[in-house]
Every structure is written in structure tokens, then in C-alpha cells.
Amino acid sequence: MDWYPDPDETTLLRTPIHFATGYAHPVAGSRWFRDTERRDIQAELPGWPAGPEFTPHTKTAQNVDRVGGGLLGGIVTAIQVAVEAVIGGNSVPIGQDPSRSKPEDPANESEDFPVMWAAPGTLARTVPWQLDPSRRPDRYRVDAVVTERRFLLLGVGPDLTAPAQVLWETARDTVAGAERLKFSAGGHDLRIRFTDGSWVRLSTAATEKLGGLLADRRRLVPESELTPGQRERVARFVTELPTTAQTPKFFRLAGGVVLVESQVPAKIGKGLFETHSILMGETGDPARPQPGEL
Template sequence: MDCHPEPDEKLLGRFPVSFATGTAASVDGRRSFRDRRRHDIEPELPGWPEGSGTFSVRRLPGKIGVYARDAVSAPFLLAWGILRDLLGGSTVDPEPGRGKLEEQEDEVDDFPVMWADPGDTAHALPWQLDPSRRPPRCVTEIVLTPGRLSVVESGRTLWETPRDNVAEATVKQFSLGRRDFRLTFQDGSWARLTTRVSAHTTELVELLNGSTVAERGRSTTAQP
């Protein structure tokens, strides 16, 4: 299916996106896929190729390795990270490079990027959004028009939904550069996605939430 807008549609924005990736030491470089009871649904997603392995949360020994890696650029991070873990972690103070932790259960204790039951809107999102499954040079994008939100790759539409099916779009503060955002659909399912540039995240969220920019119908394109 061709991804170009219909003749009577205005292109509001085009933004490279993918499923987000955990950044807290416990879930660094990882992501999970959950139903609404927090069961793992990754093996059951229809048509999805095999991923990088079963999701697990790192315990303290594994987290020390992440802290040590980060300490190469900021030596205090190793001691800071270990101290935070020994004290049980903080849900108030921001960590280096990120904003305030908003959801301990979804950002430290787990890192779901899909929250959906079978038949829910988010459950049908394409596997190409997952960096651990797609080819290295594959780029997936969100294309937004006044009437629909589409996920496209190499000129093909992989998935789309009416724009008014997006109940809310939210920037996630606890992400590097505030690049992560959550799309919540009318049925309550959601996905956590990320862009390459924080300005793209902010603009996309504003467009989806009906900001002044969107109401003016300004056409924008974010290049990869």
C-alpha cells in the first residue's frame, strides 16, 4: 500500500520512529511486550519474526556492569548508581541524561513498549518498529495527516489508524533527551515509541494533541 497522502489530505508531519528502549540500568537496551495483565505476549504476536531473546530485568550484579560502562564518560555514575540501588532507588530525583522517573513499574521494574490484548489497536503494530528485528538500515516512520496516522517503511504503509483513534500522546520524561513518547488509543491500549530528535517528539505530540500548530494546518516534514 502506498504511503502518500490522498489528494485531499494535507501532510502534517513525517517522523522516523521505533519502539523505545529502556535506559535505566535494570532494563538498559531492553524492551518488553505485555498484555493488560502484564503477561509476556512477545512470542504470540502474529507474524513477528524471532527477536533478540526473552526479556529479563537485571539484578544488582548486571546493573553494576551498566554503571561501569556509563562511568567511562562520567566517573561518578558508578558510585551513584550503586548507591541508588542500595538505597532502593529514587522515584523523585532525575538520573543523568533523563528527566523525572514517572512510572517505576514501567520504566525500571519492567519496560513495556506495547500494552495490549489481542484485538486491541496497539496489538497490531508492525514488527518493523522493533530495532531488534528489522534490518539495520530499515527506517520506520510515522506519517500524520488530519485524518490518519500511518506507520510506513520504504514507501509502504505497514499499519494505519484514524487519527481520532489516538486518545492521547504524551512525552515521557524518563528518557534520554525526552525523545520517548506514549501513544494511547481509544481502547486503552498503548505503545511507547521514540524518535531520533527530541524536537521531533515534541512536535509530533503537539500535532496529535491538537496544538495551535496543528490547528493552523502547518505542513512539516522531519527528515531522518
């Protein structure tokens, strides 16, 4: 799965990602691709193979889902969260159980479930079809990569020794923002908005981290910007890391707190990583970020 940034850029995040899936009973297990008139546009997307045709569930089907799928759905979600917690480092959000919450955007979360909202000629229409779990091959995944300059999507096949394929990329300044959507399985959905008004709804265990980077809530800084106290704390942090750990990266959050992160290869599989991190204030002492900064 080799992929490397250009010599003058740094990989800030790499994480598995895919189109989201409907969570509310009327749209459970479904996803649609819409233009701004809510027309289905998947047949208009160049190069896309045919995919399943979804229809909202009837009341009868919803009642069956509630009885038969309530327990099973809870078990599946728990397993999913556990697995994604491992492959996504420490980025799984902890908090409100989405199954007990209500849709924040009923038109797009319970009445309909678009994972692409794109007028003709907009950027969202160019994302790769491999993001769709219903279309991509078995044992194939897509990784999202963020650098200082680019947002990329890489294709990774079953042969992890083969180079990853760059499926899509765009400049960071084409991304208008990103927001976590709490009403979703595990709270893992993220809406990424582009400057042309189009958007996609994706799912990743690294929701908060990816959203923070794309929303510019965390800024990569060189070690030279750290205070003496922060450098001393980083030196202690490095001694506590495994010998296989990567060189730490430093991010200044909007409120001034510095986040230090180091990736460590995970033992459960090649190409997977665990994230070790600390948060520190100006003197190097532990610090608490403001709500929403992570």
C-alpha cells in the same frame, strides 16, 4: 521513499520512529510486550518474527553498567541527540537532563519496561514488528506520518528511490492522546494511547511535535484564517526561505498563537528535511506559546 497522501488530505508531519528502549539500569537496553496482566505477548502477535528475550539486569550487572557505561552511555546519548536533531528538524526538546531525573512511572520505567500494553483484540497489538530495532532489517527504518485524518507507519528500505511501504494506519479518532516521557534517552520517548485502552511507547526526535498533533494541541488552519498582519509576516518569512522550501503550513495552538512551518530538503541526505518556523500573535508580531503547546 515516495509516499503521498490522498488528494484531499495534507501531510502534517513525517518523522523516523521506533519502539523505545529501557533507560534505567535494571531495564537498560531492554523492551517487553505486555498484556494488561503483564504477561509477555510477543509470541502471540501474528506475523512477528522471533526477537531477543530480555531479563532485568542483576545488581552486579547494574554496577558494571554504572562504571563502564556511564561515560560511554553519555557519549552515545550525545551523539544520538546530535544526529536526531538533524533528521528531526528543530524538534529536539531542550531542558532537564533525563539522566539526572527519576522515573515518573517506576512500574513501567525501572521495574519493567513495556513498549506495548495491549489486551487481546486491541489496536496496539496491530502495530508492525518493523518498529522493533531488534527485529527489523539493517538499513531499514519506519516513518510516522500524521495527516488530518490518519496516523500511518511507513517502511523505508535501503533503496531511497523505491516507494515507501504502508505498514499500518489508523484513523486519527482512534488515538486518545500522546504524552512525552521525560525519563528516556534524550527525552525522546512518547506514549501513544488508543481509545480502546491500549498503548505503545515509541521514540522519535520529533517527540513534542508528534505528541502535539496526536493530542490535538495544534490545529491546521488555512491561510485565509490569518489576519492581515499575520499574512504580511508570512510573506516576509517566505522571502527568507531557501528556494527549495515547501509551501508553509499554519497551525493554531490551543492558546491562539499561530505556528508557521516550512520543510526544506536537508543537504546531508536524500529524503531528510529541516524545519524552518516562526510563532506569531494576532498582529503578526512574535509570540510565545503556553507551556506544553509545542
